[in-house]
Amino acid sequence: MIVNNDVPMRRTAIDRQITACKGAPLPDDDLLDGHLRSLLDEAASAISGIEFGEATNGQPAQITAERPGYSSTFDPAYVSATGEPRAFRTSALLHEILHASCDRAYVKPDIQELDFCNFHVVVPAPVTDQAIIAELKGQRETVTANIGKAGKALEADRGRLISDTTRAHLNARFTYALALPNVHYDTVLFELLVYLALQNAQASPTFQFLKKLSVEAADRRGDDSGRIQAI
Numbered sequence: 001m002i003v004n005n006d007v008p009m010r011r012t013a014i015d016r017q018i019t020a021c022k023g024a025p026l027p028d029d030d031l032l033d034g035h036l037r038s039l040l041d042e043a044a045s046a047i048s049g050i051e052f053g054e055a056t057n058g059q060p061a062q063i064t065a066e067r068p069g070y071s072s073t074f075d076p077a078y079v080s081a082t083g084e085p086r087a088f089r090t091s092a093l094l095h096e097i098l099h100a101s102c103d104r105a106y107v108k109p110d111i112q113e114l115d116f117c118n119f120h121v122v123v124p125a126p127v128t129d130q131a132i133i134a135e136l137k138g139q140r141e142t143v144t145a146n147i148g149k150a151g152k153a154l155e156a157d158r159g160r161l162i163s164d165t166t167r168a169h170l171n172a173r174f175t176y177a178l179a180l181p182n183v184h185y186d187t188v189l190f191e192l193l194v195y196l197a198l199q200n201a202q203a204s205p206t207f208q209f210l211k212k213l214s215v216e217a218a219d220r221r222g223d224d225s226g227r228i229q230a231i
């Protein structure tokens with residue numbers, strides 16, 4: 001077999017959806033952080049279980065569980081208030097794709113209320129609402145603390161790789177994650193790593209801190225139990 005090392009590594013199924021939603025193209029793999037590459041591999045393997053389409057719901061991208069699969073839509077009229085439009089479309093799309101992977105990876109009681117839950121919810125039988133609520137509460141507090149630390153890392157990062165608009169966008173997305181910490185953590189971290197890569201900011205301390213959080217989340221969902229760790 002002849003291997004041509006000049007051919008860049010691409011994930012065509014992802015590229016196709018990015019083109020469909022008019023997002024910014026991803027850099028080739030040799031320009032991407034190794035952890036980000038592994039998340040893109042994870043997204044690429046989740047993509048075949050998702051139906052994609054357009055909607056007029058005012059959402060940049062939105063996934064719904066339609067067991068056994070998922071459907072993900074985007075509204076072409078949506079304009080992000082803070083993010084660079086094309087970079088945000090790409091990062092929002094990848095956020096939704098990772099939701100499908102997380103939904104399958106996390107171990108939790110099979111009830112609709114826990115669709116897309118970003119934690120393992122392991123409670124002793126018989127499963128009660130109280131036990132689930134208690135399990136969620138502790139992990140939600142850790143998510144909140146970790147995102148608070150990400151906000152501090154961003155605040156302390158005054159390097160030239162983080163523009164004022166990127167800073168405002170990241171803060172808006174932290175707020176978004178905090179509004180529903182049971183659901184938006186792994187996905188927002190992935191989204192922001194993608195967004196920062198598209199802003200050529202992978203070398204920033206902010207990227208490195210978000211990567212640390214994201215590595216913990218990826219390791220955890222690759223395992224079959226374990227609570228979120230404080231970073």
Ligand SMILES: [Zn+2]
Binds near residue numbers: 096099183
């Ligand atoms: Zn989400």
